[in-house]
Amino acid sequence: MNLRRDVFQAIADPTRRAIVVLVASQAMTAGAIASNFDTARPTVSKHLQILTECKLLEQEQNGREIYYNINPTKMKEIADFIEPFRKMWDDRYNKLESVMKKYKPKN
């Protein structure tokens, strides 16, 4: 199966969004993350794998434990993706404003 791996896929799932919110507060191990969910442990592991593949989470080895951290660069990418859409409408509306400021009734 050919899966798309990007930040948008990472946040498409409610459990993954909850994991991101959880890890955003502090770095956590897979076990600590899983203890916050009723979901089966392998399911949480799968979500962590996807979040890591999408680079939204980073793994950090600390002694024998692996901790999960938020990748702030990728978080910014999510915040920014709406900007071109907003810019498109802002450009249009700026144009509307200047067109109408010059507008003279035809009759």
Added chain:
Amino acid sequence: MELKTKINAEEGKQDLTITREFDLPAELLFKAHTEADLVEQWMSNPYATAKMLKFEPRKHGSYEQQSTDANGNVVFKANGTFHEFIPNKKITRTFEMENAPLGVQLELLTFEKLTDNTSKLTTHVIYESAAIRDQLLKMPFAQGLSMAHDRMQEIMSKQK
């Protein structure tokens, strides 16, 4: 520079709201949405010229629009129908992009007078699904990336 246009798109929802305050009386803001030549002017940009092929801004009326690039190729076609049409107050219409599997969207435009010379436009857009909304939101993002890529290629090809 801060953008005056605000977009509110909540995670996982199938709608979004675009708000903008204008330095224009509400009547002129409304007029900008109801005369074909005015719509064509503000919907056009340096890369695409908008043209209304059909434009009947009234209840039960419909519209058909297209955009062409600098070489005259049609790059975008869309159509829709006007439902509610209350002068200087509200327009409810549908919008559908042709040859794109993105379904129909419902657009509710509310025009508000703030002062004699300022007004506010609130556009509530409802899509068929959250997935389609996100796909549409990402389109200018993707276009921006591909335009930047094209420009880079253009610059690089001149280097030869």
